[in-house]
Amino acid sequence: MVKVAVLGHGTVGSGVVELLLKNKKSIESRAGQEIEVKYILDLRDFPDSPYQDKFIKDFNIILQDPEISIVAEVMGGLSPAFDYVRSLLESGKSVVTSNKELVAAKGAQLLKTANQHNVNFFFEASVGGGIPIIRPMHQCLAANEISEVAGILNGTTNFILTKMIEEQMPFDQALQLAQQLGYAERDPSADVEGHDACRKICILASLAFGKHVYPHTVHTEGISRLSLDDVAYADSFDGVIKLIGRARRLPGGKIVAAVYPAILSKHSQLANINDVFNGILIRGDATGDVVFYGRGAGKLPTASAVVADIIDITKANCTSKSLSWEDSSGDNVEDYKLSPSRFYLKLQGDPAEARKQIARCFGDAEYLARPGQPADELAFVTEEMTEHELDRRLEELQGVQLKSMIRVLDY
Numbered sequence: 001m002v003k004v005a006v007l008g009h010g011t012v013g014s015g016v017v018e019l020l021l022k023n024k025k026s027i028e029s030r031a032g033q034e035i036e037v038k039y040i041l042d043l044r045d046f047p048d049s050p051y052q053d054k055f056i057k058d059f060n061i062i063l064q065d066p067e068i069s070i071v072a073e074v075m076g077g078l079s080p081a082f083d084y085v086r087s088l089l090e091s092g093k094s095v096v097t098s099n100k101e102l103v104a105a106k107g108a109q110l111l112k113t114a115n116q117h118n119v120n121f122f123f124e125a126s127v128g129g130g131i132p133i134i135r136p137m138h139q140c141l142a143a144n145e146i147s148e149v150a151g152i153l154n155g156t157t158n159f160i161l162t163k164m165i166e167e168q169m170p171f172d173q174a175l176q177l178a179q180q181l182g183y184a185e186r187d188p189s190a191d192v193e194g195h196d197a198c199r200k201i202c203i204l205a206s207l208a209f210g211k212h213v214y215p216h217t218v219h220t221e222g223i224s225r226l227s228l229d230d231v232a233y234a235d236s237f238d239g240v241i242k243l244i245g246r247a248r249r250l251p252g253g254k255i256v257a258a259v260y261p262a263i264l265s266k267h268s269q270l271a272n273i274n275d276v277f278n279g280i281l282i283r284g285d286a287t288g289d290v291v292f293y294g295r296g297a298g299k300l301p302t303a304s305a306v307v308a309d310i311i312d313i314t315k316a317n318c319t320s321k322s323l324s325w326e327d328s329s330g331d332n333v334e335d336y337k338l339s340p341s342r343f344y345l346k347l348q349g350d351p352a353e354a355r356k357q358i359a360r361c362f363g364d365a366e367y368l369a370r371p372g373q374p375a376d377e378l379a380f381v382t383e384e385m386t387e388h389e390l391d392r393r394l395e396e397l398q399g400v401q402l403k404s405m406i407r408v409l410d411y
């Protein structure tokens, strides 16, 4: 029998315990032995919980219990999660986690520690919730050189954008709904400002390109400045706005990575991923594009990935299967502005003068229109150029005010 401890009894943690009981028979037949939750660590009290005998508040009980061989860290955050996970690995216990902040900040170090101590550090649940992505990338696509990873990596923002696009629901109301449904982070600004998606693209890029990509090296923009006007202009261009995380390998081996809202053609695969669903596109030299799709957040989808890691470690039977990537100083990531794209621009100014300026700086722009468009508002899409080139041309524009800029991508 394998005895496990679960650190945290929030949305994901309670899902892990529930799923291990709900599917006990099939899980144990796949794992090859019984799996028992011995401890649940949480500082809060849960007087109505059926697992009263399992709750503890002292982490050291888990660390020092030789019966515990696998620990699920589902608390989130860096502190104390990092210290807990490191000491568990050092004491010979395998760890599975859904904590993308931890993996994005400390993945290289924790993978090394796991390898040194012949235990496993798995994090299937850290990206894409219930979507299998880490193991498929690491194992099933192992024969490929991956040139690009891109996706809709945050369920909360995708839910909000879907509500804005399909129901013209105000941003705040959609966010509240996402929080009620258990999709959002404890601090929802991590979702809305793109930091959660940034952590996930860092994990995927580290895995795809073999060197740790740190969040501070990845340009990140969220969706909080988007308006229903931008949504309407995108619609007139046959597009939708999605929050995209992307990382591409450049010919010299360095990568460009960024998170930002982007306009995608309504006919593209990623454009049709709605609500809390996530979609991840991997471009391999042998496979071409492979797209993974599923529920990117929520209790049982995320718990499904955590429990799958527990089953895998149980089967691995005291060997280290941990994947690994090299640490980096951050110089593996190039300036994201080198990446070319088309750009949607919304400007305000005297319309006749603005059109002259736009023609002078951008040549033949593709103008967009929306219902209720004020006379002094102009929106258009540029030809393809790097973002440095865009900056240069914007500097030359005179007497008009830039109100929004959104990249137009062709996924």
Ligand code: HSE
Binding pocket: 126, 128, 129, 153, 154, 155, 156, 157, 183, 184, 185, 191, 196, 296, 297, 298
């Ligand atoms: N807040 C995250 C999301 C949870 O909305 O995608 C899953 O990582």
